[in-house]
Amino acid sequence: MGMARVTGWIRRLLDKPGSVDLAPFQRIVAEAGELEAGLRDRTEIMPSDADRIGADRIGADRIGADRIGADRIGSAEFCAVVREAARRALGERPFDVQLAGMLAMLDGHVVQMATGEGKTLVGALTAAGFALRGRRVHVVSVNDYLARRDAEWMAPLYGALGLTVGWIAESSTPEERRAAYVSDVTYAAVSELGFDVLRDRMCTDPADLVVPAPQVAIVDEADSVLVDEARVPLVLAGSADQGVALPEMAALVRRLSRGYHYTIDEEGRNVFLTPKGTDTVEKALGVDLYADPGVVTQVNLALHAHALLTRDVDYIVRDGRVHLINASRGRVAMLQRWPDGLQAAVEAKEMLAASETGEILDSLTIQSLIRRYPEICGMTGTALAVADQLREFYDLRVAVIPPNKPCVRVDEPDRIFATAEDKEQALLEEIAERHATGRPVLVGTLDIAESERLAEALRAKGLDPVVLNAKNDAREAEVVARAGARGAITVSTQMAGRGTDIRLGGGRAEEREREVAALGGLYVIGTGRHESSRLDDQLRGRAGRQGDPGGSVFFVSGQDTLLTAYLADESLPATDADGVVRDRHAAYLISHAQRVAEGVNLEIHRNTWRYTRLLERQRGELMERRDKVLHGDTAARAMLAACPERYRELTEAVGADAVQRAARQIVLFHLDRCWTEHLGFLSDLREGIHLRALGRLNPLDEFNKESVPAYRAMLDEIERRSIETFEKADLTRDLDEQGLRRPSATWTYLVQDNPFGSEWDRILSRVAGALKRRKR
Structure with missing residues (x-):
């Protein structure tokens, strides 16, 4: 083996x-x-x-x-x-x-x-x-x-x-x-x-x-x-108590100024109060901020929601609710939410009623x-x-798998500019110039806010773009169907980057398809490079389907988030007289920043999996035990072995079948309850484990050292509670009324990992970025 x-x-x-x-x-x-x-x-x-x-x-x-x-x-x-x-x-x-x-x-x-x-x-x-x-x-x-x-x-x-x-x-x-x-x-x-x-x-x-x-x-x-x-x-x-969104905290942080009251780290993953900010908050709340951990948490959540999460970039507000945006698809993540505290803080920021909160009964990564x-x-x-x-x-x-027909799309080199303003001006001119020939243009933006800003600028130039983003996703099929038509200008987020087949001529007639093909086919313009090269490739792939002609180009500036976040200590070479950067080193720096971003995200994925792997082993073992209880008489035999006199007494009173059913219900309740508590313990443990690194200890080793005995203790606790309940239970009454009531309501959702990660993830992100830069 x-x-x-x-x-x-x-x-x-x-x-x-x-x-x-x-x-x-x-x-x-x-x-x-x-x-x-x-x-x-x-x-x-x-x-x-x-x-x-x-x-x-x-x-x-x-x-x-x-x-x-x-x-x-x-x-x-x-x-x-x-x-x-x-x-x-x-x-x-x-x-x-x-x-x-x-x-x-x-x-x-x-x-x-x-x-x-x-x-x-x-x-x-x-x-x-x-x-x-x-x-x-x-x-x-x-x-x-x-x-x-x-x-x-x-x-x-x-x-x-x-x-x-x-x-x-x-x-x-x-x-x-x-x-x-x-x-x-x-x-x-x-x-x-x-x-x-x-x-x-x-x-x-x-x-x-x-x-x-x-x-x-x-x-x-x-x-x-x-x-x-x-x-x-x-x-x-x-179900649990309704969460409190603390609107007063949201109102307080709205009055704080970046750079004076708080600062944001270079990766944009964390925000910190300055000494002046701490004084301001303490005076406003009338408390010693760091003497009350609960208040510190509430202030930090409100500050994170205010400074690091942006409306129409990270989320939209629709029908009185906050809807998260899936960054890799540009679509509304219908079932996603942040962890309850952060979700409530964003709802308070947007002055919305707090959504339901509850205790996590179980979770499973994709x-x-x-x-x-x-x-x-x-x-x-x-x-x-x-x-x-x-x-x-x-x-x-x-x-x-090779394509059925060779791809003849022309992928042009990136157009690189020093400033975002120069880039946007050149972008508008490029779109207008291509549109003047009748060629359909698809513009891929990085977020909703940018798509709407660009569309407004195009309208100011007398053009008529169609916008496709998470706010109007109901029109997606209609917009996509027309995106390849002669003269069409479509401004889209990453929504248009996956699962979309854009037919030349709008798919109406072969004659129109040939007409658009003669103009060069669909022209795709990216307004910036994504953190993942795959998302760029998905956007390019909208043009040139099944041997169709097409073209693509990306516009990039030295002020783009990709460069400022992952290549902060580097600057682009000088521009030529027309404001364009043509030095080959600029293209290298852009691709390098993308590799750094991909490397950082991969390290966070690996780190998450290292912690999750042990949890999944524990879950697998516990669920095997649960299946045996659910499908057999394991619970009854365990109760008979642990308390034979009580078992015989109950059997005589209500019958063997009723005792078996009760034993199963009792053991399953405590197994599920203890697992929920164990998940909470592991979540708290992981959040604080990074502090062990300060003592030169390996956080993952420390996590495993504590989680393994905690799991064994949980198994013992399931047995102890089950026996205790079995000894006291009155089987002539509903067990729900005897402390075995399950939540009155359950619901499911996806937690978008705290976008700022745990503190350990943030440390890892900074270290990984520094190592990547040093290796160059």
Whole structure:
């Protein structure tokens, strides 16, 4: 076993990103092409041909999805059959590269395929392959809309292959969810999958369970789900007292001035009161600030909300509520919120009523959710840039699938300026100049505020842009459909960077498509570089789909946040007479700043996973115990062994079945209650563990030293409380009335990690940034 582990480590070390050999897949696809003509001539091919490659018939028109010969899935015959199924059911004949992508995913890889290459169909073909192997398949999407759209769009294909498909949305009832999970293939947003798992972990009756055992996960937008959002915790909360938003604290910090009353660190991750600021706050509140930790916390939260979180950048206000913005997608993160204290502080800042707060009953990171599946594969347009992370955290390799038609998009070098003002002026001129030719222009901005500011400036020049951001996301389909039309100017946040297919001419007629193509196709302009090069690539990828002509360029200034945050000790070379920086070193500095940003975020991901890994082991072990209690008589046998006289006494009074049910309810209640308390302890422990570093101790070692005995003590406490309750319980009355009442309401949400991280994360961020700069 040790040798196998060493061999696997050496293989991962020597593998190059994107080094999956496509030749075996391409050979199989070529063989499938030779079988294609023979299949086309048949009237009824699906059942008979599926039978021939190993399936058992179930009924007259259904292919057996549970006993197919696994060794035949992925063969040339299988490729030929699913290609013909897609042609007949959907009117789409899969390209050779799509079949190669399917085979790579069936082999357990993440495939990188360019925009417009038909990843949705590739995912469906892959799901069908796994389902015909007898696996239960979950296609993991980034939101409800895509889950429903793709399930309904691909349903005829699954039907032709004798498979069933279902989908889950936030509004789905428990019955609808069970029905969807029973299907051969289930489409669902990653958050809904996680919430169902969390809710199942609180069930006290096996009949209430919803989610079956995980088998195969096919992850759409794999880099976003598996890397960008990997450490996002999904939370199950229980009712507690209404949170106090402390409006007076928000009103107080509004009067403070940056630089005089408070300062912000260079990464923009923390804010500190100055001595003058401390005096001002103490006089306003009439307290000794640092003598009351509770007041310090409230002031700090209010200050963080005021100074570090910006409306229309980090969040929007809609319908009287704060909605967070998902930075990597530019969309409203409908189910996300910050930890309760910070959420309440932002609501107070915006003078809104405080939203519900509660005690965290259980939580699960997206990375831990996906790692539950024995088989994982995925697809995205930008996997290569995170190939190392996919291998490190999931043991996944990247297969780069070539486009069906060569990409002819022209990617111009960055246009670099000294100041943001010079950049914006040049940007407006560039948009106007391109628009004058009739060429459609898509402008990608970094946040909502910038998209609205730029649109206003364009209107002042007499232009008529259409804005697409999280505030008007309901119009997304309409805006995107017209973005490739002649003369269109579309100003968008990162919303237009993923899952979007922009057709030249607005998709109305071939003649208009040819007309726009003759003008050079869609022209994409980025108003600044993102912290991740993948987001830049996603934006570029809106142009040049399926061999269409297109172009892209990014405008960058020395005052952009990327440079000021991650390259603060460097300045760009001098500008030429026209205000443009043309020195080659400038392009190097920009790409270096991007690498530093990516490195810092990777270190924070690694650090989060180091802490989370132990928690997940503990959770896994505890949930095994819980399952044994839920599905068997473990609790009853434990109570019988611990207090035999009381057990016999209760059995005589109410009967053996009633005692078994009561024992199960008692043990499950205390197990869940103690786990909730353990989560709270670990959260507090991690927040304070960075202080151990001041004593030259390793914080992670110290965390493990305390969390392991705390877990053992928790197991003992579950047993002690369960026995104590069993000894005292009156089984003729409702146990809820005897101290076993569960929360009257529960709800689920995603916690966007405190955007400033724990103190240890902030230290790590600064150290990582300094090391990166020193290595240069």
